[in-house]
Amino acid sequence: MNRRKRVTTQCFECKNASCFVKQCSPEYIGLISAKKNQIKINKGQYIFREDSPVFGIYFIQQGRVKVVSSNIDGKEQIVRLAGDGHILGHRGYGGETHPVGAVAQNDVWVCFLDNALLYDAFKANFEFLYAIMMFYSKELRKSEQRSKYFAQMTVEERVIFALLYISESFGLEGMEGSPLITLSRQEIADIAATNADQVSRVLTSLKNREQVSMEGKNIILADLEGLKKSIARYTTSYS
Amino acid sequence: MNRRKRVTTQCFECKNASCFVKQCSPEYIGLISAKKNQIKINKGQYIFREDSPVFGIYFIQQGRVKVVSSNIDGKEQIVRLAGDGHILGHRGYGGETHPVGAVAQNDVWVCFLDNALLYDAFKANFEFLYAIMMFYSKELRKSEQRSKYFAQMTVEERVIFALLYISESFGLEGMEGSPLITLSRQEIADIAATNADQVSRVLTSLKNREQVSMEGKNIILADLEGLKKSIARYTTSYS
DNA sequence: ATGGCTGTCTGCGAAAACGCAGATAAATGA
DNA sequence: TCATTTATCTGCGTTTTCGCAGACAGCCAT
Numbered sequence: 234m235n236r237r238k239r240v241t242t243q244c245f246e247c248k249n250a251s252c253f254v255k256q257c258s259p260e261y262i263g264l265i266s267a268k269k270n271q272i273k274i275n276k277g278q279y280i281f282r283e284d285s286p287v288f289g290i291y292f293i294q295q296g297r298v299k300v301v302s303s304n305i306d307g308k309e310q311i312v313r314l315a316g317d318g319h320i321l322g323h324r325g326y327g328g329e330t331h332p333v334g335a336v337a338q339n340d341v342w343v344c345f346l347d348n349a350l351l352y353d354a355f356k357a358n359f360e361f362l363y364a365i366m367m368f369y370s371k372e373l374r375k376s377e378q379r380s381k382y383f384a385q386m387t388v389e390e391r392v393i394f395a396l397l398y399i400s401e402s403f404g405l406e407g408m409e410g411s412p413l414i415t416l417s418r419q420e421i422a423d424i425a426a427t428n429a430d431q432v433s434r435v436l437t438s439l440k441n442r443e444q445v446s447m448e449g450k451n452i453i454l455a456d457l458e459g460l461k462k463s464i465a466r467y468t469t470s471y472s
Numbered sequence: 473m474n475r476r477k478r479v480t481t482q483c484f485e486c487k488n489a490s491c492f493v494k495q496c497s498p499e500y501i502g503l504i505s506a507k508k509n510q511i512k513i514n515k516g517q518y519i520f521r522e523d524s525p526v527f528g529i530y531f532i533q534q535g536r537v538k539v540v541s542s543n544i545d546g547k548e549q550i551v552r553l554a555g556d557g558h559i560l561g562h563r564g565y566g567g568e569t570h571p572v573g574a575v576a577q578n579d580v581w582v583c584f585l586d587n588a589l590l591y592d593a594f595k596a597n598f599e600f601l602y603a604i605m606m607f608y609s610k611e612l613r614k615s616e617q618r619s620k621y622f623a624q625m626t627v628e629e630r631v632i633f634a635l636l637y638i639s640e641s642f643g644l645e646g647m648e649g650s651p652l653i654t655l656s657r658q659e660i661a662d663i664a665a666t667n668a669d670q671v672s673r674v675l676t677s678l679k680n681r682e683q684v685s686m687e688g689k690n691i692i693l694a695d696l697e698g699l700k701k702s703i704a705r706y707t708t709s710y711s
Numbered sequence: 712a713t714g715g716c717t718g719t720c721t722g723c724g725a726a727a728a729c730g731c732a733g734a735t736a737a738a739t740g741a
Numbered sequence: 742t743c744a745t746t747t748a749t750c751t752g753c754g755t756t757t758t759c760g761c762a763g764a765c766a767g768c769c770a771t
Contacts, residue, residue, distance in 0.1 A: 304624050305705060312616055324613055327606040332613050355602060359595050366601065367566040369608035373615060374563050374571050377551055380619035384665045385543050418719065426623045433720050466544055657749065672750050
């Protein structure tokens with residue numbers, strides 16, 4: 234279903250410094266370059282779907298991605314936002330199927346490494362495997378921290394958290410350089426674990442307090458510090 | 473503060489088959505045996521505290537442990553229950569401090585491997601590092617699955633989930649072989665992300681439906697299948 | 712411009728969950 | 742054993758959150 238296009242960027246000439254593949258030895262970087270599958274996914278398309286079999290892991294070369302997981306009623310929940318240098322599909326690695334799906338938020342270029350290639354690379358490159366393990370460790374910390382926060386926060390606090398998380402993940406700028414959020418009310422709700430109605434209510438309230446302003450239907454975080462302060466009792470990082 | 477006692481069980485004579493250390497080469501198992509720190513922690517004592525520095529990882533040889541994380545109001549949340557062969561402190565590995573604390577639920581024996589020993593063992597034993605990475609991957613899946621479920625479930629469903637989780641983690645048996653739960657209302661609440669009052673209410677309701685019965689203040693899951701059925705629309709595993 | 716489509720906002724009633732406080736039961740120590 | 746402490750249960754009023762429905766605004770194609 235995805236419209237996929239083969240392109241050719243060798244890893245050693247890739248400008249993405251944070252890519253995990255860079256942890257491998259030069260010879261292996263060459264091998265991975267040759268064997269990897271570089272794919273372009275158009276905006277709105279799935280990179281992989283929930284419950285699809287796990288063939289390998291994706292490394293984001295460029296683009297913005299949302300990782301989603303749908304619940305019983307078919308409603309979506311956004312588990313994570315990912316950008317350049319991040320990896321995708323690692324949740325499923327070692328399992329049968331992907332517990333989540335990944336959707337391109339704009340045009341995205343990813344490098345796909347299949348299970349066999351990955352296994353060989355892990356075996357031959359301690360630094361690579363170790364870096365990926367550390368990444369998992371960090372992801373686990375963040376995941377549990379987040380579920381701890383969400384269990385305590387009110388809807389308003391969760392929405393503010395979501396806004397800050399989005400701005401930190403995607404880092405867009407609106408007029409006057411303030412952080413800009415282009416996701417829909419529903420998508421914000423999917424992050425904040427609530428519904429679009431509540432997001433609207435919170436936004437109205439934040440508008441009245443002049444902590445956010447609108448640019449069309451996009452949101453500008455006018456008073457970033459004020460927003461951060463209102464959830465500072467929980468945390469200082471939003472990722 | 474902990475009352476700790478040195479004992480001496482060599483890894484190769486340890487009956488715990490699922491210990492990750494078994495993934496290492498025979499020579500390394502010997503080395504770890506010699507360098508590890510085997511400790512007994514008495515019931516109720518901390519194995520490590522939240523926010524304490526990370527010196528290494530603990531491997532549970534025998535015993536039951538609850539992993540807790542306290543929130544703003546000082547209330548505790550139980551993140552995980554762990555038993556024989558499980559590891560502790562891995563959440564903090566790679567970070568500065570432990571994001572969680574670990575408390576012995578009964579007398580516990582653990583083997584402590586410090587950071588330097590671990591790093592050497594990882595570097596020299598691909599299978600060991602790979603197994604730990606897979607463990608992280610699985611933990612991440614479970615953590616996110618759980619927070620997804622908890623966002624959707626009602627209080628009653630979360631309490632039932634907690635009961636099933638406890639019985640699966642600690643596997644105790646009461647009279648007639650039915651699963652037995654010895655945790656307090658407050659501890660159950662700490663798992664189900666609610667408070668002790670609500671747990672009481674749910675238990676009363678479950679008693680009326682004859683799905684659970686009491687043995688003193690302990691809980692017997694009289695109708696295990698019925699309980700499972702009532703949350704089957706979410707999941708079939710509770711770990 | 713016009714009509715239709717989609718996304719957003721907001722008022723209202725209903726449901727869920729909470730917190731408190733008093734009653735009751737169980738466990739502990741002298 | 743009895744008294745004291747701790748844990749559990751339950752009723753009630755309050756707060757939070759939700760879901761629905763109608764109003765409104767912006768965007769697109771004709």
